Amino acid sequence: MTIMILLLCSVIFFTILFFYKQTTRKKGNSPPSPPRLPLIGNLHQLGRHPHRSLCSLSHRYGPLMLLHFGRVPVLVVSSADAARDVLKTHDRVFASRPQSKIFEKLLYNGRDLASAPYGVYWRQIKSVCVLHLLSNKMVRSFRAVREEEISLMMEKIRESDSSPMNLSKLMSTLTNDVICRVALGRKYGVGTDFKEMIDRLMRLLGVISVGTYVPWLAWIDWIRGLDGQLDKTRNDFDEFLERVVQDHVDGDRDRNDFVDVLLAIQRDKSVGFEINRISIKAIILNVFVAGxxxxxxxMEWEMTELLRHPKCMKRLQEEVRTxxxxxxxxxxxxxQDMSYLKAVVKExxxxxxxxxxxxxHVSTQDVILRDYHIPAGTQVxxxxxxxxxxxxxWGPDAEEFRPERHLDSSIDFRGQDFELVPFGSGRRICPAISFAAVLNELVLANLVHRFDWRLPVDSTEEQTGVAESTGSVIHRLFPxxxxxSFAT
Structure with missing residues (x-):
């Protein structure tokens, strides 16, 4: 009993000492930082929706806020001006990616475009993707695929005969089919567990690995089953992608999907460096992760907001139908002539x-950011x-859905305006913006052109609200x- 009391007193003493040192030691010129717990730092403050938790903390500690995930310093950027400093003024310093157990296991240990460290390999595969896969010419070449799949979707809606339908599932199937045809040459989904694999991958990419930030607590990842889930998902995807690549190697070379393009580059050695099988699989996996x-x-959020704001829906329909x-x-x-459509997308x-x-991102060298010293190795x-x-x-009504705010504004989402950065900016901006934008605009315009939409009469607040899911990609919590009904 005495030993237990002594141990408890020791824990209390060292905890108090930790917080005392935090509040009294000279911090140099570091960004504002909320108090943190021993060992885990600020990990406990992330909550179920980290973007909301971090936003709330930034209201108290500022747009540049320093947290600690375990012993890893993490700089959280929450304003347009601060984002400009990171992604433009000091873009090269912050152009690399941190390594993590999640990226290592799911994304071929940084061999993909999104998680590869900044350097020669990343520049090489980025040039391949931009020039040979995601150029405006290639995006235009898949126009027929987009139009065919949208036509199939519209037919399914017509056959619904005014019965409530799951738009989330409908749009998920559409994007999956388009991406599969463009990247792999045919659809994967019907009669397979491909969609379930994608869902599992996206969920795991949003999980916090304790072992990444507190190595000596890595056993917690094993206890909670994370390690097993990562291994299974990695193996399932690798087997699937290996079959896809081999089918293309053995099959007809007259096709022109992403896999064929990559295999042609590998075969002809036309880019000045060698692309191996792992790199091909990693790049193809990126297409699904990002697309x-x-x-x-x-699309799901666009239709959600339009259904919640009938006046906006009506104005968009009038523009498209005109x-x-x-x-x-x-x-x-x-x-191209639909300004309100583009405003709805931006909003x-x-x-x-x-x-x-x-x-x-992660800093590759020490840097002074707004008079704060940011050491090398800081995640951003x-x-x-x-x-x-x-x-x-955005003004006092920033929480409201109001597409009109974009009609007289030059702010865009393509990386030049830091007030709107859903695709990032700088060297690590998503290179598939054009591909994503043209598909999204075309789907939305066709949905509101042919049909009038309304929420089911028996909808609950949960079904019509904007409750969010968890994970790296935030979609609706409920479908x-x-x-x-046919437009009159």
Missing amino acids: TDTSYTL VCKGRTSVSEDDV TLRLHPPLPLTVP VINAWAIGREAAT LYATA
């Missing part, structure tokens, strides 16, 4: 960025969700159901 879940999530009067579908050429990205916390998280709600930029 499938995020695209359908944006431009496409007398036609049964909307083409990619048509959407949805502002309020509901699919990735509210962008993929983390850009809170795109908080930046989109910044009252200094979106709506009823479609």
